[in-house]
Amino acid sequence: MSKKVYNFNAGPSALPKSVLETAQKELVNFEDSGMSVMELSHRSKTYDSVHQEAKQLLTKLLNIPDNYQILFLQGGASLQFSMIPMNLLKEGQKASYLMSGSWSEKAFKEAQLIGEASIAASTKNEQYKSIPSFDSSTIESTDAYVHLTSNNTIYGTQWQSFPDTKDVPLIADMSSDILSRPLDIEKFGLIYAGAQKNLGPSGVTVVIVRKDLLEQENDNIPTILRYQTHAKADSLYHTPPTFAIYMLRNVLRWVQDQGGALAIQEQNEKKANLLYEAIDQSNGFYTGHATKESRSRMNVTFTLPNEDLTKAFLNEAADKGFVGLGGHRSVGGCRASIYNAVPVEACTALRTFMEEFQQTHS
Structure with a gap:
């Protein structure tokens, strides 16, 4: 398996x-x-x-x-x-x-x-x-x-x-x-x-x-x-x-x-909304890098309150099977790339993990 x-x-x-x-x-x-x-x-x-x-x-x-x-x-x-x-x-x-x-x-x-x-x-x-x-x-x-x-x-x-x-x-x-x-x-x-x-x-x-x-x-x-x-x-x-x-x-x-590009867009909006809602509803625990009007539906970038929490987040995420969440080396933080082939299920699971991590480390 x-x-x-x-x-x-x-x-x-x-x-x-x-x-x-x-x-x-x-x-x-x-x-x-x-x-x-x-x-x-x-x-x-x-x-x-x-x-x-x-x-x-x-x-x-x-x-x-x-x-x-x-x-x-x-x-x-x-x-x-x-x-x-x-x-x-x-x-x-x-x-x-x-x-x-x-x-x-x-x-x-x-x-x-x-x-x-x-x-x-x-x-x-x-x-x-x-x-x-x-x-x-x-x-x-x-x-x-x-x-x-x-x-x-x-x-x-x-x-x-x-x-x-x-x-x-x-x-x-x-x-x-x-x-x-x-x-x-x-x-x-x-x-x-x-x-x-x-x-x-x-x-x-x-x-x-x-x-x-x-x-x-x-x-x-x-x-x-x-x-x-x-x-x-x-x-x-x-x-x-x-x-x-x-x-x-x-x-x-x-x-x-x-269903073509329009159906793909609808799925991408759904995935992005799942993660941006987790960020916006975290009371500052997660902070998005991009301004709201410029947010990408492909790459959700965010930071945590400090470097130690970021490392803990990425380590725990990796243990749970989340791959590739580290931010680019030039900016740090975290990044979830949610391109067309990433299923809604993956974003739902990541949102749940983000909420659980916040509850445990706040």
């Missing part, structure tokens, strides 16, 4: 149990091919059906219009920090970055190496407790793009609505909250997301890019770093991460079976 754990890891993170069981069942003989999906040629018809279904499901679940291209890339979201300015930031243009945490800082730093980039808004001076307010009138029509990180795993904040950047493309790193809610894709010029939180295991990065941006991209960069290269080859310019894309497809099937 397998050990009972509640997986709150920030990434790689929980995957739906049924998805794992399907992968286990098909691992050594995929669709009667006599081979694992990991052994199939990426040019074979058997693998191509997986590749195309993954794109079709993503298109359906996010309602992606025809004038957008889906790419399956490698290098994680971190490579996109460089690829975006390399492809889209031209000489004489400026890229604007909205700073809401460590990942937007890293994206901004990479853009500065490529061309002119500026900080349009930031909440760093308040330790990233909220999403920055942004005045779109500060954007010039000639700007290359505006970049934001939609969910901030370390600080537990999330954009609840997205700014109108008019004719300037809005680019979003959605690695930690893609497919956690319905999206108006047409608000964005480009969306990118590492898969290892809501879409599947690590190894594949999804890029959703408007086709007119592909036509405008720079051409004086290495071939493999050009979006157009991968768009023309249907993400098969070189060997793609086939197993990660297979798992992505299976997760997308699972999301469809749950």
